[in-house]
Amino acid sequence: MKESETACLQGQVIDERVELTFVELCRISGASEEELTLWVAEGALDPIGAYPREWRFSGAVLRRVAIAQRLSRDLMINPPGIALALDLLDEIGALRARTRAIPAAHRESGPPAGPA
Amino acid sequence: MEYKDYYEVLGLARDATQDDIKRAYRKLARKYHPDVSKHQDAEANFKEVGQAYEVLKDPEKRAAYDRLGAGWHGGEAFRPQPNWDEGFEFSGAGAPPDFDDYLASIFAAGRARPDGSLNAGRDHHAKLVVDLEDAYRGAQRVISLSVPVVDPQGHVRLQPRTLNVSIPKGIRAGQYIRLAGQGGAGHGDGAPGDLYLEIVFRDHPRFQVDDRDVTVDLPVAPWEAALGATVTTPTPDGEVAVTVPGNSPSGRRLRLKGKGIPGDPPGNLYVKLNIVLPPADSERSKAAYDTMRQSFDFDPRAHFYG
Numbered sequence: 001m002k003e004s005e006t007a008c009l010q011g012q013v014i015d016e017r018v019e020l021t022f023v024e025l026c027r028i029s030g031a032s033e034e035e036l037t038l039w040v041a042e043g044a045l046d047p048i049g050a051y052p053r054e055w056r057f058s059g060a061v062l063r064r065v066a067i068a069q070r071l072s073r074d075l076m077i078n079p080p081g082i083a084l085a086l087d088l089l090d091e092i093g094a095l096r097a098r099t100r101a102i103p104a105a106h107r108e109s110g111p112p113a114g115p116a
Numbered sequence: 117m118e119y120k121d122y123y124e125v126l127g128l129a130r131d132a133t134q135d136d137i138k139r140a141y142r143k144l145a146r147k148y149h150p151d152v153s154k155h156q157d158a159e160a161n162f163k164e165v166g167q168a169y170e171v172l173k174d175p176e177k178r179a180a181y182d183r184l185g186a187g188w189h190g191g192e193a194f195r196p197q198p199n200w201d202e203g204f205e206f207s208g209a210g211a212p213p214d215f216d217d218y219l220a221s222i223f224a225a226g227r228a229r230p231d232g233s234l235n236a237g238r239d240h241h242a243k244l245v246v247d248l249e250d251a252y253r254g255a256q257r258v259i260s261l262s263v264p265v266v267d268p269q270g271h272v273r274l275q276p277r278t279l280n281v282s283i284p285k286g287i288r289a290g291q292y293i294r295l296a297g298q299g300g301a302g303h304g305d306g307a308p309g310d311l312y313l314e315i316v317f318r319d320h321p322r323f324q325v326d327d328r329d330v331t332v333d334l335p336v337a338p339w340e341a342a343l344g345a346t347v348t349t350p351t352p353d354g355e356v357a358v359t360v361p362g363n364s365p366s367g368r369r370l371r372l373k374g375k376g377i378p379g380d381p382p383g384n385l386y387v388k389l390n391i392v393l394p395p396a397d398s399e400r401s402k403a404a405y406d407t408m409r410q411s412f413d414f415d416p417r418a419h420f421y422g
Contacts, residue, residue, distance in 0.1 A: 007280065009298065011282070011293035011296075013287065014291060014294055015288070015291045028239055030239070059291075062292055062312075062351045063314060066314070070151055074145060079308045085152075091192070096154075
């Protein structure tokens with residue numbers, strides 16, 4: 001077996017402590033600079049800095065941008081649609097989390113069938 | 117390779133118009149898109165629908181497929197005539213690679229690096245499903261993925277690859293692990309791209325996770341909630357004792373500070389009390405409920421109607 005297959009890889013965690021530039025975020029997510037600029041203009045993303053070349057994004061937005069890129073590529077959704085889809089996905093995520101938090105006993109309509 | 121009825125995949129008759137095909141594809145692509153759909157086989161369905169559309173959207177490919185497809189039925193072994201699909205084999209963008217159970221999906225999201233090195237490899241993306249316990253303790257995971265590679269003849273093939281990846285303690289859903297140099301190979305002297313693993317937690321039967329906070333539903337007896345008690349609760353990091361204060365209503369959330377996903381700051385663990393009533397299934401238990409009825413001046417519906 002090759003060494004590359006057995007050595008344990010230590011990756012870098014991309015989270016809110018990591019700052020990504022405009023160019024980095026484009027490269028990682030696969031989004032074009034034009035797309036990313038339009039998503040920011042729609043308010044779907046909120047970078048620090050006035051101009052694209054100064055923009056700094058939190059590493060925590062990477063997932064959002066990756067989803068935006070895939071939806072835009074696969075379903076041909078335009079920037080206002082992307083902004084709406086991301087907001088709705090956030091809302092659905094929150095609702096699903098709340099549904100999961102309801103105890104199983106409260107979700108069932110009746111008591112479990114027991115021995116007669 | 118099995119013959120797939122692309123018309124059936126898109127839910128169409130063989131005489132469907134190009135507009136019908138486009139409409140059916142768009143609708144199913146939205147329905148099964150892995151970022152939107154919670155459908156169990158969303159990923160596979162999305163791929164299949166994409167493959168079908170790839171062929172049927174192009175009148176020439178469609179005609180070739182129709183000629184070849186006559187006489188074949190879904191599920192039968194499929195031996196294509198030489199070169200029938202030349203020029204539009206299901207490679208590259210059309211056919212995302214396969215995964216083992218840790219890898220739900222991979223999306224080639226590559227672009228040439230804008231730093232001038234056009235030979236640089238692409239960045240690859242994959243999902244990595246981990247257990248909540250891994251986030252508490254850290255873990256190692258062996259992942260295998262198939263990566264499309266271009267051979268010297270210019271054909272795209274899927275090459276299996278195994279990686280041993282360290283899952284750092286404190287990892288949370290939605291974060292990424294960047295493995296530098298593990299993405300697509302560079303061309304010529306170009307550097308390889310990076311591999312980005314998106315972390316997803318496997319659904320846990322006991323624990324719900326919200327960012328760094330974890331909630332567990334803890335069943336308690338009515339007398340434990342009423343009189344107070346010290347009870348044992350599971351956490352992703354083993355059992356701990358919690359004090360249930362007296363007069364606790366059902367649904368009360370007790371906070372165990374810092375017992376959520378480790379980090380700086382660590383998350384909290386919330387123990388949500390779920391009062392479970394013992395069944396009145398014997399003379400003694402019925403008598404106990406009757407004693408309760410007589411001991412309380414209690415109307416649960418006192419404020420029910422406002």
